[in-house]
Amino acid sequence: xxxxxxxxxxxxxxxxxxxxxxxxxxxxxxxxxxxxxxxxxxxxxxxxxxxxxxxxxxxxxxxxxxxxxxxxxxxxxxxxxxxxxxxxxxxxxxxxxxxxxxxxxxxxxxxxxxxxxxxxxxxxxxxxxxxxxxxxxxxxxxxxxxxxxxxxxxxxxxxxxxxxxxxxxxxxxxxxxxxxxxxxxxxxxxxxxxxxxxxxxxxxxxxxxxxxxxxxxxxxxxxxxxxxxxxxxxxxxxxxxxxxxxxxxxxxxxxxxxxxxxxxxxxxxxxxxxxxxxxxxxxxxxxxxxxxxxxxxxxxxxxxxxxxxxxxxxxxxxxx
Amino acid sequence: xxxxxxxxxxxxxxxxxxxxxxxxxxxxxxxxxxxxxxxxxxxxxxxxxxxxxxxxxxxxxxxxxxxxxxxxxxxxxxxxxxxxxxxxxxxxxxxxxxxxxxxxxxxxxxxxxxxxxxxxxxxxxxxxxxxxxxxxxxxxxxxxxxxxxxxxxxxxxxxxxxxxxxxxxxxxxxxxxxxxxxxxxxxxxxxxxxxxxxxxxxxxxxxxxxxxxxxxxxxxxxxxxxxxxxxxxxxxxxxxxxxxxxxxxxxxxxxxxxxxxxxxxxxxxxxxxxxxxxxxxxxxxxxxxxxxxxxxxxxxxxxxxxxxxxxxxxxxxxxx
Numbered sequence: 001x002x003x004x005x006x007x008x009x010x011x012x013x014x015x016x017x018x019x020x021x022x023x024x025x026x027x028x029x030x031x032x033x034x035x036x037x038x039x040x041x042x043x044x045x046x047x048x049x050x051x052x053x054x055x056x057x058x059x060x061x062x063x064x065x066x067x068x069x070x071x072x073x074x075x076x077x078x079x080x081x082x083x084x085x086x087x088x089x090x091x092x093x094x095x096x097x098x099x100x101x102x103x104x105x106x107x108x109x110x111x112x113x114x115x116x117x118x119x120x121x122x123x124x125x126x127x128x129x130x131x132x133x134x135x136x137x138x139x140x141x142x143x144x145x146x147x148x149x150x151x152x153x154x155x156x157x158x159x160x161x162x163x164x165x166x167x168x169x170x171x172x173x174x175x176x177x178x179x180x181x182x183x184x185x186x187x188x189x190x191x192x193x194x195x196x197x198x199x200x201x202x203x204x205x206x207x208x209x210x211x212x213x214x215x216x217x218x219x220x221x222x223x224x225x226x227x228x229x230x231x232x233x234x235x236x237x238x239x240x241x242x243x244x245x246x247x248x249x250x251x252x253x254x255x256x257x258x259x260x261x262x263x264x265x266x267x268x269x270x271x272x273x274x275x276x277x278x279x280x281x282x283x284x285x286x287x288x289x290x291x292x293x294x295x296x297x298x299x300x301x302x303x304x305x306x307x308x309x310x311x312x313x314x315x316x317x318x319x320x
Numbered sequence: 321x322x323x324x325x326x327x328x329x330x331x332x333x334x335x336x337x338x339x340x341x342x343x344x345x346x347x348x349x350x351x352x353x354x355x356x357x358x359x360x361x362x363x364x365x366x367x368x369x370x371x372x373x374x375x376x377x378x379x380x381x382x383x384x385x386x387x388x389x390x391x392x393x394x395x396x397x398x399x400x401x402x403x404x405x406x407x408x409x410x411x412x413x414x415x416x417x418x419x420x421x422x423x424x425x426x427x428x429x430x431x432x433x434x435x436x437x438x439x440x441x442x443x444x445x446x447x448x449x450x451x452x453x454x455x456x457x458x459x460x461x462x463x464x465x466x467x468x469x470x471x472x473x474x475x476x477x478x479x480x481x482x483x484x485x486x487x488x489x490x491x492x493x494x495x496x497x498x499x500x501x502x503x504x505x506x507x508x509x510x511x512x513x514x515x516x517x518x519x520x521x522x523x524x525x526x527x528x529x530x531x532x533x534x535x536x537x538x539x540x541x542x543x544x545x546x547x548x549x550x551x552x553x554x555x556x557x558x559x560x561x562x563x564x565x566x567x568x569x570x571x572x573x574x575x576x577x578x579x580x581x582x583x584x585x586x587x588x589x590x591x592x593x594x595x596x597x598x599x600x601x602x603x604x605x606x607x608x609x610x611x612x613x614x615x616x617x618x619x620x621x622x623x624x625x626x627x628x629x630x631x632x633x634x635x636x637x638x639x640x
Contacts, residue, residue: 101458102436105483109436112429116422121598122433122442128590130582136604138421162482163425262450270448278441284456 003028009050016293023300060084071296075099078205086316093312097151098291099283103230104155106282110254140164148202149177193220204320205232215240224251230282233258256282323348329370336613343620380404391616395419397634398525406636413632417471418611419603423550424475426602430574460484468522469497513540524640525552535560544571550602553578576602
């Protein structure tokens, strides 16, 4: 039987690839880049570092695949077939934690682009128009509802606090998380929504959170609320969001994720004055490769030794 | 002799005007709005609340003017004739402190608009273009040089610290200010400039700070520095700034103030991709009127009683 394979989809530095080979001498390390020039049995892949839809789908379908561990790049793993993965006893680890700082910074940046009228000023600059007659607000004493209290939510709560805002959390069970003034359970969110000046979605996408934000939920929000979505697009019913934006129930939406990505050119969202669109980039990080590699390199020895993972293990039943 | 006049240029609520009249029963309160319909002697104006160039200039020229106190709206008072004011023994108070929170928020907003590529994404949205292939950086461990350590600088240092940046201050004498890792004297700035990833100008405009940022100073900065000016336009030599932006010595400039305002339509700054322009609005505040009124209302009784001011007194020799 040939050596098991570590298949590396994620782009790495040569030194990092060499380090993997050194840590796992009994494995063959193949990168996606060199794969087309090599002869190997896909079924021999035991570890997949990074996800590629075509390859991943083939491996999950194959009855003879040796696949045992997938190291994902993203925090959310909603777009892979968790049911099959769980049935086959495959482990999944994610990139959670890497994204906390960049996403929290993006949320504050999008928020200030609106509250400090930087957004309209950028558009005015295009027209060479000096227009100081805009609306300005400040953040102190604003209530920010952070829906999702994982790494990203905790970092956002920390920054919100520094700006003098009151961070309130929402999570599945309502369990307390440090850094939040209060935490509500997801099912109780409607009781706090009317008080929030700002609502930020960071929920992972699961059956429970699909269309979590619909017309009923938007109508429970404060008039003129600011809504930011850096979680997953399908957590929001886009038609209902559009309706709430047209009536100005939602004064401003900062959207990094969408039901369909890339956002189709026909979407009315592109042209709405009270919408700021970023192309699913809020989690992009400067030293991303190194941070992701650190997760993989911490997991690899334990996986080889005992078939378990040291960190970033995804609970396949919960889906995150 | 007729009653001395409190002339209110600044727009106020009716209740606030009534309160001034109640606090100063021996004065006649005249607002700029009602002035055209009234008959009064301008020379009788003893207190000017807010600045109007035409009226102010006339009063300073008049040898019979009773003007004794000007409550300015802005923090910087560089645009009024401080020499004449000092000679005539007129007091000046400013709006310093009101602007700290909004300006610090604007600086962080402008900075994140660049580092999180929100700026190019807003422009891409105009073209309905989904373009995630942009540059992203994070703020932790970046050195931010805050030139000016007054209320605004202190607030900015506080926020910078929360983002994990290292705030370094610069002020006239190099005296220590809490919240800064180090503080350098203005004349020693070139020794620290090469280390700063971000330089933010908040200096008041004085003879010493005119063209403080010139080609020599820009060339002392780190390659690819981010430069933000929310102080005063004439602290920067615009031609030298343009040159540094063209060579990308300055990777990005966020400019709220300019040598000439409004920025002339011919200025090349409007079209530069690495420039974000806001129209001198970084200090705009939500509850501005109330905060400014609070300063005036605190000063008024002491002024009436003893001819001195309780707070926000401008040192006419220093110019701030």
